[in-house]
Amino acid sequence: MLDPTVDSAYPDYLRCLDDADEHGAIDVALALLDAGVPADRVLLGLVAPAQAQVGEWWARNEWSVAQEHAATHVSERVVAAVAATVRPRPSRERVVVACLDGEWHALPARLVAEVLRLDGWDVTFLGASVPSPHLVSYLHRHDPRAVLLACALPMRLPHAFRAIEACRRTDVPVVVGGRGFGSDGRWARKLGVAWAADARAASTLLAAPSLDVATADSLVDDTEYAGLVAARVELIDLALERLDLGRYSPAQIDATVADLGYIVDSLAAAVYVDDASLFGEFVSWMSTVLASRRVPLHTVGLTFDVMADRLRDFPRARGFLQVAALPLAA
Ligand code: B12
Structure with a gap:
């Protein structure tokens, strides 16, 4: 939403999130209200895009989960402050x-x-x-x-x-x-x-x-989806067997199991709505997240191959996996 007053306050707001400066962030938002900016514009033009930016920093491994949590807490306080200031019946x-x-x-x-x-x-x-x-x-x-x-x-x-x-x-x-x-x-x-x-x-x-x-x-499509849900644990186990887990720390193994769960769940959701783009968008998002954490993407491709092999009787899921695996192998 373009609003020059909100836009000029945006860098200050981001700085407050970065510093976990709750009072500063509330001051920025309330100053906009004082300047006559409508409250919905403060919420949707300041807080919402700042939170999306927080998500980008987290995804690119520039911010830790702790920094994201601190920033989100500040934004929650700002929303409460704005809501408490403007209270229409x-x-x-x-x-x-x-x-x-x-x-x-x-x-x-x-x-x-x-x-x-x-x-x-x-x-x-x-x-x-x-x-x-x-x-x-x-x-x-x-x-x-x-x-x-x-x-x-x-x-x-x-x-x-x-x-x-x-x-x-x-x-x-x-x-x-x-x-x-x-x-x-x-x-x-x-x-x-x-x-x-x-x-x-x-x-x-x-x-x-x-x-x-x-x-x-x-x-x-409920049938292929139900089959995928039933095979979830087996798919994760097969993918883990394919990876060289001896070189992983316990924390890396935990993260890998969680990621494999997201892969199977996203694949199942894509099958459910019969749309390859759902899985494609997920894979491109996951590639950004993993690459910025220095995880070699070809290992993800290997897990897709193992899953595709197991899913011979699941034409949609197999097709989605094969298409998504191509850029990863490269
Ligand atoms: C804060 C945050 C969290 C917090 C949430 C705390 C809280 N109190 O909300 C916590 C830590 C819990 C969290 C957890 C996770 N998160 Co998170 N999170 C975020 C973050 C950074 C901000 C969320 C936010 O406030 N957004 C601001 C609003 C305005 O976003 P919005 O979606 O654009 O909303 C607008 C419209 O979509 C619409 N809208 C939204 N909801 C609704 C509802 C209705 C009814 C209507 C009509 C409209 C509507 O209107 C809004 C205003 O215009 C987002 C980044 C982002 N881009 O949103 C990631 C993000 C959503 N999270 C993400 C992920 C991956 C996760 C986790 C899986 C991480 C993990 N490994 O555990 C978990 C999943 C938890 C779960 N099962 O729900 C990813 C999702 C990626 C994807 N492709 O699916 C994102 C996009 C981060 C990223 N860039 O990678 N997260």
């Missing part, structure tokens, strides 16, 4: 904003919740990782205008779909959002659910007279 219906089960990226959903609140909606924010049965009983009890579900990781899409289906059975309309549904929302379309790119789009969607469910592009 709700003039619109109640909506519930929640992160799906296993989804710990609460801050993106919180930003959405606050912007909707600024827009007059009566927002209940349920935060990170809400188990579906609990979410469903909450919806039954409060019968809101809609439930907005956040998902930041594409590999969680199969879980997201089950939660969406559970919410739909309550007759409360569902709107989804977050990076997990693809930058253009294409995986939300695959799952046949209404998607909003950001909080403003969500507010417009909520105000539409009928919040009808979008129609699915095509049916998701």
